[in-house]
Structure formats: C-alpha cells, structure tokens
Amino acid sequence: MDEFDVVVLGAGPTGENLAERARAGGLTVAVVEVELVGGECSYWACMPSKALLRPATALGDARRVAGAREAVTGALDVAAVLDRRDGFASHWNDEGQVTWLEEAGLVLVRGHGRLEGERRVAVETADGGRRVLTARHAVAVCTGTRAALPGIPDLAEAHPWTSREATGSGFVPSRLAVVGGGVVACEMATAWGALGSEVVMLVRGSRLLARMEPFAGELVAESLLTGGVDVRFGVSVVKAGRDDQVTLTLAGGETVTADEVLFATGRVPATADLGLETVGLTPGEPIEVDATGRAVGVSGGWLYAAGDVNGRALLTHQGKYQGRIFGQVIADRAAGRELDTAAWGRNVATADERAVPQVVFTDPEVASVGLTLDEATRRGHRVRAVDYDLGGVAGASLFADDYRGRARAVVDLDRETLLGVTFVGPGVAELLHSATIAVTAEVPIARLWHAVPAYPTISEIWLRLLETYRG
Structure with a gap:
C-alpha cells in the first residue's frame, strides 16, 4: 500500500495545477491518470481545436483588408493546417507533460483510479495489476467531463464524431453534419467549413450560442451562412444510420446525408466509474463542492473536486483557477494555517460564479x-x-x-x-x-x-x- 499526503485523480490542466500547488505547499502528491498526462485540453479540445481555427481566422483577417486581400490567391493548405494541429497536440504523445510532472516532484501512477472508501484509491494499472493509494490529507477528483451522446436509435451504427474526432481527424470529410448549436458546434463548423467540408448544422433551438447574448449567435450564424454553411434551426435528429454514408432522420421525416456526423450535444461529468458510491455520492453526477473545493455530503472533509467535474464552470481556465486555489487550501489545511475565506480571499473560488470569461473562436x-x-x-x-x-x-x-x-x-x-x-x-x-x-x-x-x-x-x-x- 502506497501512502501520500494527497492523491489526485486526473492529470489534466486542473489536476496538474492542484497537484503542483499542493506540492509547493510541502505535501507529497500522487497523480493518477488513465489516458494522456495533460488531459482533454492538450490533445482533444483547446489546443488542437484552436490550431484548426487559427488559419481560417488569419485568412479571413487578410481578406478583410484592401491590399492584403489582393495578395490572397488560394485556399488553406489542408496538409499544413493538419500538421500544425498535430504539433500543438504534441502528436498525442505526453512525454513532455510527464517530464514536467516529474520535475515538479509529483508521482505519476498510470491506470484507472476508483475510490474505495475514505482516503483510499485503488488503481487498475495498464499491465492488469492493482495498486492501492491512501491519502493522509486529501483526495482530489479532477477527472473532467466526457462528451454526451443522445439516446437516438441506431446512433452507434453511424459511428458519430464527438469533439475528440472533430479536433483530431486526419482527413477533411466532403460532407459534415454538425448536430448542436453551442460552442463546439460553432467552432468545428467554422474550422471544417474553412478546410473544404460542405457543412450542415442541425440546431434544435432557435439560435446559436443560446447561453450568450442573442446578438452573439446572430452574428456568428450570419458569418457561417455567408461562408457556405447550411444552418437549420428548430430541427431534431430522431434516427441515425450508416452504410456508405451517414443518414440522419429528422423529426419531420426529412433525411440529411453526410460522410461524417459530429454530435456536439453537451458534456457530462466523468464520475460514472470512480467509486463515488463508496463515499455516499451518486456515480455519474457532478460532485458538489463548497467555495474551498470540499465535496458536500462527504464526512471528514477529505474529498475535493476541481474543474469540470464539479459543474461550476466547464472551461479549462476556470478549472486551472480552481486547481490553484483548492491545492493551496489543501496545503494550508494540512499545515494548520488559518484560511483566507473573504469574498476574494486566496482560499475560495468566487470568479467561477461571478466573472467567468469565455471566448468562442469562430469568425x-x-x-x-x-x-x-x-x-x-x-x-x-x-x-x-x-x-x-x-x-x-x-x-x-x-x-x-x-x-x-x-x-x-x-x-x-x-x-x-x-x-x-x-x-x-x-x-x-x-x-x-x-x-x-x-x-x-x-x-x-x-x-x-x-x-x-x-x-x-x-x-x-x-x-x-x-x-x-x-x-
């Protein structure tokens, strides 16, 4: 049995920041990761998606300025764009992130971790082994979210893209259907449309970016339409299938065909298989926390949750923010220091409720x-x-x-x-x-x-x- 001051589940940006801050406070920290160190943002979200989008916006900027406009004589170089994207995703290799983690004095444990009661984490390692970690002070869950797919008949047979396939594809589909009207849907419609896909967006609601000011979605929709994207509002996909192409059936009976389909229909917390039931919490649900990161409803105050997994603000920079604060909280509590819990104190997360910044990298x-x-x-x-x-x-x-x-x-x-x-x-x-x-x-x-x-x-x-x- 291995014992550490802190055990962190998840080595994405949130977990890395929390672990680093706890380690800087003098604690020993083990970080458990079943996939790539660096997490969703580094390999399947923020970095590759923005690398796909930047060439399109740069080209758009040039075309909006007389003199530069005349110098633009061709389309995007698809191979160069995808190669640059691969570079920003580190070619899906986490050696650099592992080196950083080790240099920070953190112990990496590869495998799938599950809670087994108070302060205890069992890890199924890649070689089929089992390693049990115990935490003297805290266990922090930083496992983020995963893409949510709707319960549409035959959807699995259509082999749908989620955000991972959309940011990591090595080819440009001739026809791409995008189901959804949120941030991922708008960004990926922008990126793949600029790279040459014929894109149709199927939006259940009446506007894009429904959680933002109405004019935001209106201006983005206008730009997408001008760029050749077919944006359809008030439509719902009720069935999906694939033979030599994807066929989507809409609620009114109409069908839409495409080579690939992206379902950008939300995300759910990655808590279904973490052993939450062993500490009185509900698997598959977000972990509710107080302003210092402690899980609500878990006795002893030893369980923390930071980032997307707690449902407060599903953005990488907000997760990193929480990780920094909650890691400091854990270190301060372990040292017996009085916490600074004033409205904007160093031991409370308040910006994720009052001042959440967000950028949608469309054009x-x-x-x-x-x-x-x-x-x-x-x-x-x-x-x-x-x-x-x-x-x-x-x-x-x-x-x-x-x-x-x-x-x-x-x-x-x-x-x-x-x-x-x-x-x-x-x-x-x-x-x-x-x-x-x-x-x-x-x-x-x-x-x-x-x-x-x-x-x-x-x-x-x-x-x-x-x-x-x-x-």
Missing part, C-alpha cells in the same frame, strides 16, 4: 465575461444594457474594412459597476481580460473613465460604451 470571435442581460435580470439586478457598434470604433475600421461587430456592457444601476461584458467581432478575444478585470474588481463606472484606451485601437470601445451610458 467573428465572441468574448464574454460575467452575466448576460437576461441572467442579470433574472437574478433580480436593476440593470441597463449599453450597446455599441464595434464597426464605429476607429481602431476596428483600421483592423478590417467594413468591420462588423457589436459590444454590450451590462451595468448594475444601483452600484454603477459592470455585471457583464460581451464583444463580438474579429480580433476581440484580446479585449476580454480588461473586461474580466472590470467585472471581477467591480470597478466603478466613474473610475473607468480614467482608464484611457490607446488610439487607434479596438479597445477604444471602452470609451464609446462609457459615452453611450452617460448619454
């Missing part, structure tokens, strides 16, 4: 943080939405001819601070951190007037939003 990009107008209203805030056409900002007109975009700030009228900000347009992702600081720090509108944007840059949108608010 145009969508960047948002905090609450939408609808969310703020539903939570009972007295608010005003301040909108501005990004194309009217001097820096944006220099960035691209006929720049199309929009910005919205959601203002708390009682406190005169920002509750949320959304930007849509080419190149807006790099505006997001300024908005995140404004929302997180609750910077008063009166103080923002003294944060002077450089001219002529797109960041001048801040001045225009303030002027519009003042009227």
Whole structure:
C-alpha cells in the first residue's frame, strides 16, 4: 500500500495545477491518470481545436483588408493546417507533460483510479495489476467531463464524431453534419467549413450560442451562412444510420446525408466509474463542492473536486483557477494555517460564479465575461444594457474594412459597476481580460473613465460604451 499526503485523480490542466500547488505547499502528491498526462485540453479540445481555427481566422483577417486581400490567391493548405494541429497536440504523445510532472516532484501512477472508501484509491494499472493509494490529507477528483451522446436509435451504427474526432481527424470529410448549436458546434463548423467540408448544422433551438447574448449567435450564424454553411434551426435528429454514408432522420421525416456526423450535444461529468458510491455520492453526477473545493455530503472533509467535474464552470481556465486555489487550501489545511475565506480571499473560488470569461473562436470571435442581460435580470439586478457598434470604433475600421461587430456592457444601476461584458467581432478575444478585470474588481463606472484606451485601437470601445451610458 502506497501512502501520500494527497492523491489526485486526473492529470489534466486542473489536476496538474492542484497537484503542483499542493506540492509547493510541502505535501507529497500522487497523480493518477488513465489516458494522456495533460488531459482533454492538450490533445482533444483547446489546443488542437484552436490550431484548426487559427488559419481560417488569419485568412479571413487578410481578406478583410484592401491590399492584403489582393495578395490572397488560394485556399488553406489542408496538409499544413493538419500538421500544425498535430504539433500543438504534441502528436498525442505526453512525454513532455510527464517530464514536467516529474520535475515538479509529483508521482505519476498510470491506470484507472476508483475510490474505495475514505482516503483510499485503488488503481487498475495498464499491465492488469492493482495498486492501492491512501491519502493522509486529501483526495482530489479532477477527472473532467466526457462528451454526451443522445439516446437516438441506431446512433452507434453511424459511428458519430464527438469533439475528440472533430479536433483530431486526419482527413477533411466532403460532407459534415454538425448536430448542436453551442460552442463546439460553432467552432468545428467554422474550422471544417474553412478546410473544404460542405457543412450542415442541425440546431434544435432557435439560435446559436443560446447561453450568450442573442446578438452573439446572430452574428456568428450570419458569418457561417455567408461562408457556405447550411444552418437549420428548430430541427431534431430522431434516427441515425450508416452504410456508405451517414443518414440522419429528422423529426419531420426529412433525411440529411453526410460522410461524417459530429454530435456536439453537451458534456457530462466523468464520475460514472470512480467509486463515488463508496463515499455516499451518486456515480455519474457532478460532485458538489463548497467555495474551498470540499465535496458536500462527504464526512471528514477529505474529498475535493476541481474543474469540470464539479459543474461550476466547464472551461479549462476556470478549472486551472480552481486547481490553484483548492491545492493551496489543501496545503494550508494540512499545515494548520488559518484560511483566507473573504469574498476574494486566496482560499475560495468566487470568479467561477461571478466573472467567468469565455471566448468562442469562430469568425467573428465572441468574448464574454460575467452575466448576460437576461441572467442579470433574472437574478433580480436593476440593470441597463449599453450597446455599441464595434464597426464605429476607429481602431476596428483600421483592423478590417467594413468591420462588423457589436459590444454590450451590462451595468448594475444601483452600484454603477459592470455585471457583464460581451464583444463580438474579429480580433476581440484580446479585449476580454480588461473586461474580466472590470467585472471581477467591480470597478466603478466613474473610475473607468480614467482608464484611457490607446488610439487607434479596438479597445477604444471602452470609451464609446462609457459615452453611450452617460448619454
């Protein structure tokens, strides 16, 4: 039996950050991983997807500027794009991540780990063996989520893509059906459409990116349609099959054929086979935690859960944020130090409830943080939405001819601070951190007037939003 201060289940970005912070606090840490060290983001999500998308947006940027537009004489080099993608995914080899983990003083245990009661993890190793780890202070579950597939008849026979196949494919399908209208669906429709696929999007709802401001989905849909993507709203797939092609049957009886189909229909926590039942939790469900990362309903306070697996904010950067904080919590509790649990203290995760930043890397990009107008209203805030056409900002007109975009700030009228900000347009992702600081720090509108944007840059949108608010 092996004993450590902390045992971490999952070596993705969340688990790595939590383990590193606990180790920096003087604790011994074992990290259990059944797949590749580095996790979903490194090999099947953030890195390969953005590597697929960047050539398309770079080409789009060039085509939006006179002089550069005339120099663009061809399409994307598919082989070069896929090769670059493979490089960013480290060719699905985790040697570099393993080296980092070892240099950080962490012990890697390869295999599938399951809880076996209090502070005990049993690992089925790759060679068929069994290794039991015990934790003196904490076990942290950082296993993330997995793609969710709907219960459609014969779906397995269609061999559907999930986000993993969509980001890792070594070929461009002639025809690609994308089921869903969220972030993954929009990004992959953008990427594979730019690489030459004939793409049809089958969206059950009435708009894309339904959890964001309505204009975000509208502008992205407009761009996809202009780029040749067939976007269909209010449709549901009820059956799927494959012979020499994929055939999808819609609720009204219509059929759609394609060479491949991507189901981007959500994610579920990867907790079904972790032994949660041995500690009184429900397998397959997210692990509810308090602001310090402790699992709710588990006696003794030894079980933690960080990242997507706890359902608070399903984004890599938020998981890393939680990992840093919860790893510090574990170290501080182990050392008997008093915790800093003030509203923005170092031992509590609050940004994943109040100020979650997110970028959708479509063309145009969508960047948002905090609450939408609808969310703020539903939570009972007295608010005003301040909108501005990004194309009217001097820096944006220099960035691209006929720049199309929009910005919205959601203002708390009682406190005169920002509750949320959304930007849509080419190149807006790099505006997001300024908005995140404004929302997180609750910077008063009166103080923002003294944060002077450089001219002529797109960041001048801040001045225009303030002027519009003042009227």
